[in-house]
Amino acid sequence: xxxxxxxxxxxGDQNPPEKLIVREPLVIDDFKRIIRDxxxxxxxxRMGILKSLNQGRVHVTAQEVxxxxxxxxxxxxxxxxYRFLRKLTEKNFVTEVRLGGQAARYELTPKQHHDHITxxxxxxxVEFQNLEIEQLQEEVAVENGFRLTHHVxxxxxxxxxxxxxxxx
Amino acid sequence: xxxxxxxxxxxGDQNPPEKLIVREPLVIDDFKRIIRDxxxxxxxxRMGILKSLNQGRVHVTAQEVxxxxxxxxxxxxxxxxYRFLRKLTEKNFVTEVRLGGQAARYELTPKQHHDHITxxxxxxxVEFQNLEIEQLQEEVAVENGFRLTHHVxxxxxxxxxxxxxxxx
DNA sequence: CATTTAATTGAAATTAGTTGTCAAAAGAGC
DNA sequence: GCTCTTTTGACAACTAATTTCAATTAAATG
Numbered sequence: 154x155x156x157x158x159x160x161x162x163x164x165g166d167q168n169p170p171e172k173l174i175v176r177e178p179l180v181i182d183d184f185k186r187i188i189r190d191x192x193x194x195x196x197x198x199r200m201g202i203l204k205s206l207n208q209g210r211v212h213v214t215a216q217e218v219x220x221x222x223x224x225x226x227x228x229x230x231x232x233x234x235y236r237f238l239r240k241l242t243e244k245n246f247v248t249e250v251r252l253g254g255q256a257a258r259y260e261l262t263p264k265q266h267h268d269h270i271t272x273x274x275x276x277x278x279v280e281f282q283n284l285e286i287e288q289l290q291e292e293v294a295v296e297n298g299f300r301l302t303h304h305v306x307x308x309x310x311x312x313x314x315x316x317x318x319x320x321x
Numbered sequence: 322x323x324x325x326x327x328x329x330x331x332x333g334d335q336n337p338p339e340k341l342i343v344r345e346p347l348v349i350d351d352f353k354r355i356i357r358d359x360x361x362x363x364x365x366x367r368m369g370i371l372k373s374l375n376q377g378r379v380h381v382t383a384q385e386v387x388x389x390x391x392x393x394x395x396x397x398x399x400x401x402x403y404r405f406l407r408k409l410t411e412k413n414f415v416t417e418v419r420l421g422g423q424a425a426r427y428e429l430t431p432k433q434h435h436d437h438i439t440x441x442x443x444x445x446x447v448e449f450q451n452l453e454i455e456q457l458q459e460e461v462a463v464e465n466g467f468r469l470t471h472h473v474x475x476x477x478x479x480x481x482x483x484x485x486x487x488x489x
Numbered sequence: 490c491a492t493t494t495a496a497t498t499g500a501a502a503t504t505a506g507t508t509g510t511c512a513a514a515a516g517a518g519c
Numbered sequence: 520g521c522t523c524t525t526t527t528g529a530c531a532a533c534t535a536a537t538t539t540c541a542a543t544t545a546a547a548t549g
Contacts, residue, residue: 230499286457299478310467398528
């Protein structure tokens with residue numbers, strides 16, 4: 154095993170390598186930049202929504218975002234959340250996930266595309282990537298004379314989690 | 322070639338063999354049997370809904386079924402359509418297909434499982450089957466500790482149909 | 490820092506799809 | 520036909536999401 158593969162704490166280094174430094178204060182500026190890049194004004198509401206999406210659980214509903222941001226800014230309406238989530242989705246900063254006939258769920262668009270497998274009993278959502286499936290989807294599209302733009306792949310099953318039981 | 326394999330018209334038989342007789346009136350009895358098998362009473366409304374699902378286009382919305390059946394039974398309510406579609410879906414005589422945040426679409430459950438590819442420009446829906454993808458989905462589930470119950474795979478793209486343009 | 494202007498906001502009304510309620514109507518066994 | 524239970528239509532209610540609009544606020548400018 155090469156020395157560089159040993160975690161810095163075990164190696165006894167004085168300081169962790171630079172890339173492990175957490176850059177807390179920059180996050181807020183990142184949000185501002187995202188909003189400005191969309192040609193929109195920076196408001197507390199929009200900052201709160203981005204913060205909620207960033208540090209909260211993934212796959213949240215608009216209602217959940219609303220409730221979370223409301224804690225900090227009590228006088229805030231649904232409409233603002235829906236409006237901004239729609240903009241974010243249009244600009245692809247956020248991805249909308251729809252499961253069955255339920256309310257849409259949102260997540261900051263991940264760098265790597267992935268799909269979801271959801272437990273029908275406890276509601277737990279696990280992300281996965283499968284390039285073979287992606288490739289086969291392309292082939293199916295071509296076979297049927299389509300140029301593929303996007304897809305929805307949601308698997309449903311029962312998970313083996315020991316805590317899985319009417320959690321949700 | 323055995324004589325019994327030759328189509329009856331070519332064989333010059335007086336009457337066609339029993340199993341080749343087209344049983345038009347029986348279709349209605351099939352509907353009645355389906356309804357009774359579900360432990361429900363046979364009503365004109367339910368017969369109309371099954372007839373609509375059977376001979377109409379596939380992938381219809383509840384509204385479309387309602388409108389079609391209303392032609393024959395003008396005093397009929399949405400609720401009846403929704404209620405019966407739900408029952409049919411529960412019993413798996415009908416399959417519900419949800420595309421994005423749109424209204425649910427229904428089709429008589431096909432003998433062969435299939436998924437859909439939808440044109441984002443004209444709305445045309447094509448069915449496809451891909452056993453490799455099905456197999457890979459099973460594998461993904463197992464890898465993540467799930468027992469797969471079902472899945473949703475919807476591909477979206479632009480179709481090469483010459484009539485494809487704002488048809489919908 | 491004050492002024493101006495256009496974007497943004499919350500509240501409430503509105504829409505679409507679907508489900509629940511309930512008295513009246515209608516199957517189906519006798 | 521008669522009775523019993525299910526089913527029905529009309530309408531209210533509900534959920535998720537969108538639209539409307541007057542009041543507020545960000546931010547460009549002076």
